[in-house]
Amino acid sequence: MDQADSSGMLEHLDKNFFSLDMEFVMKMEILKNENVKRTYEMQVVKKDEKMRLDILRPSIERDRRVLNDGDNMWMYLPRSSKLIKIPYKQAFLGGDASNRDILRISLVEDYEVIGDVENVDGELLLKLKAKDLKTAYNQVNFYLDKKTKYPIKQEMLSLSGKVIKTIEYVEYIEFDQGYFPSRVTILDQLRKDSKTIFTYTDLSKGTDKTDAFFTTASLSK
């Protein structure tokens, strides 16, 4: 496949998986040595370049909200009624994913394709490079299913080319005349004894939430 196919594949990934306007419930399980240490459940709403997460469970964390307003990331703490700006690279709720991993809106905005798509062990390898050095992971490798072009695995690489994190798309469910990942695992290469599993349910395409829903002012309501 040539460069044009690679760019098309990136756009396909971005459009169908990352920048799709949608609502879903996300369950996040943090495991250590295969034992679940913490579980969170949250309502996620994505619209344009914005994304908001409302924690539903555990009840002690209920109403904690996280927002990517397109420019910054914010967290609302209901108990102290405080709104804090959160850094992109901080671990999301203490798991193996960073805030940026969870709240990423668009791949195309941050990355560009390098080289052609390669055939590796029966899978397609799409290599992406960050457009600038501000992006946390300088390179991302997508391993795609040869037939469906759906991602199977995603490697996040450091500036020196070493794998820092691996995201595995374990299960897919039917969604909007296609498929959408329903179970995703994030593995931190520096903490191989721990992993974070995300399970997506109640998926619906589009959202009726207005732009006001994605403002910091609305987080406290």
Added chain:
Amino acid sequence: MGIFTKVAFRNVTRHSARNSIIGSSIALAIGLLFFILSISAGVEKQLVANLVQIETGSVSFSLSDESLEGKTHINRSALDKAYTLIEAVPEISNLRERVHTRALINNDNKSSDINLRGIDWIKEKPLFKSLRFENTMPYDSVTRSGVLISRNIADKLHVEEGDECTILVQTVNGSLNMDDYRIAGIYENISGWANTMVFMNLEDVKVLVNTELPTDVLIDSENLETTPLILSKVNAILESEFKDNMDLESYEGKSMVASTIANANKYGFLSIVFFLQIISFFGIVFVVKNNVTERNKEIGTLLAIGYKSRRIRFSFVLETLVVAVISSLIGLIVFGGLTAILSVDGIYLGDSATLIFGSSVLKPFFHFPNLILAFAIGLLYPLFSAIWSTRKVRKADPITLLYDR
């Protein structure tokens, strides 16, 4: 020399047993006073010395994030030009480029937050002397992409010398970078704050954090007292060269933790000194008074044959003063010598001592004014004791004293 001066000097040896007891009390009290003051000064000095050597220099300046990202006019040649001007300042003895950054060190699922320090190993040779390595000095290893870690971190990661570890950092631009390094040396724990330091070759850290520039520049002087002067001279140079793009600070401005620990220790040691002085004072007064009381017959005889009480008192005071001078000198020579010996390598007290003293090695500091102070106290207490103990001689009845049992 008057007869009573002669008598006083002769009495020093004539009452050798009694004077030995008085002398021992004075020597021990004064020697210990000097020793404790030396340890107190040593703890403070070592905390500051460690801080200056490991982290701050006498004066240091750091580059702004914009400069590191290449958004200002500060570049390699501009920095080298500034170095030339700074190094021409006569009070400055050394200039060390550093890359300071927070990082994560990892080995086989064990991680620890660290303060990564990229150092120019040739210019940082004194640093190697202030670290105590478990094995040989790892000068060459550092140049071969090795890292130097503390015993504390080695235990956390379950690693030993020669093992591999991974270091994850955020580059100056924001992206993450990671690489594997060999553990070239393990140094014995220094203190709580210093144990998180991981030292690595400057050029390797520059590659890791993706910069050609240092994050910090440390400026050393032979004498820390010249720090304010250096600060103003370097400030003038940086003002003209870089305006607001540098953050200049003296070691005192960065020594919050060290100052707090040093002050806590100083007050602790001063309390010990205070109680020791109370005990010493009453002890010396008691033995001197006892000496005078036991020699009532001698005083009575002298009064009976017509000598004036003033002269007799003078004789006792002079005798005590001679004993005080000799014993103070002996005490200071013994404890001063001990201080001098221990100040070379210090006393290794183990890691738990870092919680109290900020360092695992207790190194006394031979401070001359402390020696003078201890000597002065060594004369003052016996002098006071002798004057006070002989105050009744003026009104004493020689017959009563002669019959005193």
